[in-house]
Amino acid sequence: MKNLKLKVARVEHDLSQAELAEKVGVTRQTIGLIEQGKYNPSLQLCLSICKTLNKTLDDLFWQEED
Amino acid sequence: MKNLKLKVARVEHDLSQAELAEKVGVTRQTIGLIEQGKYNPSLQLCLSICKTLNKTLDDLFWQEED
DNA sequence: ACTTTATGCAATATATATTTTACATAAAGT
DNA sequence: ACTTTATGTAAAATATATATTGCATAAAGT
Numbered sequence: 717m718k719n720l721k722l723k724v725a726r727v728e729h730d731l732s733q734a735e736l737a738e739k740v741g742v743t744r745q746t747i748g749l750i751e752q753g754k755y756n757p758s759l760q761l762c763l764s765i766c767k768t769l770n771k772t773l774d775d776l777f778w779q780e781e782d
Numbered sequence: 783m784k785n786l787k788l789k790v791a792r793v794e795h796d797l798s799q800a801e802l803a804e805k806v807g808v809t810r811q812t813i814g815l816i817e818q819g820k821y822n823p824s825l826q827l828c829l830s831i832c833k834t835l836n837k838t839l840d841d842l843f844w845q846e847e848d
Numbered sequence: 849a850c851t852t853t854a855t856g857c858a859a860t861a862t863a864t865a866t867t868t869t870a871c872a873t874a875a876a877g878t
Numbered sequence: 879a880c881t882t883t884a885t886g887t888a889a890a891a892t893a894t895a896t897a898t899t900g901c902a903t904a905a906a907g908t
Contacts, residue, residue, distance in 0.1 A: 758895070
């Protein structure tokens with residue numbers, strides 16, 4: 717399932733996928749695939765993304781539906 | 783870093799590591815190692831644990847310090 | 849028209865999460 | 879004493895997250 721909240725938070729910080737990836741220490745593809753919901757990041761990566769974007773886990777990665 | 787919040791939430795539900803593991807669809811060892819902070823679970827696993835224990839990601843997996 | 853920039857996609861390689869099996873110990877129950 | 883139950887630990891196997899490289903396209907800038 718797509719992660720639109722992540723994409724919005726990234727754009728709010730005026731970052732490209734590549735720029736966010738670099739700040740977080742990961743590849744552009746990894747960020748792109750997470751935004752597309754095509755895979756299942758590790759907790760540490762989620763935490764790094766959250767801290768970079770000043771959001772919490774619930775802000776970016778919680779989902780009500782299954 | 784140890785995840786005491788997870789352990790507490792599990793005990794509040796009166797579940798052993800093995801019982802939680804089974805509900806979540808994972809091995810006892812995996813739960814044990816996460817509680818000990820010895821590895822880095824996937825987001826989907828964190829979400830499964832949260833839903834089983836009626837907690838959110840921030841409740842169980844957010845950490846202020848690094 | 850040409851050049852960047854941003855993004856999606858795909859194949860192969862590598863790192864690591866997770867499983868499987870097994871052994872050890874301490875606590876609690878009988 | 880014996881048996882369960884709960885937990886920690888470890889080696890080897892498997893699944894999968896992530897990196898690497900490269901190609902394709904659309905939008906924006908010049």
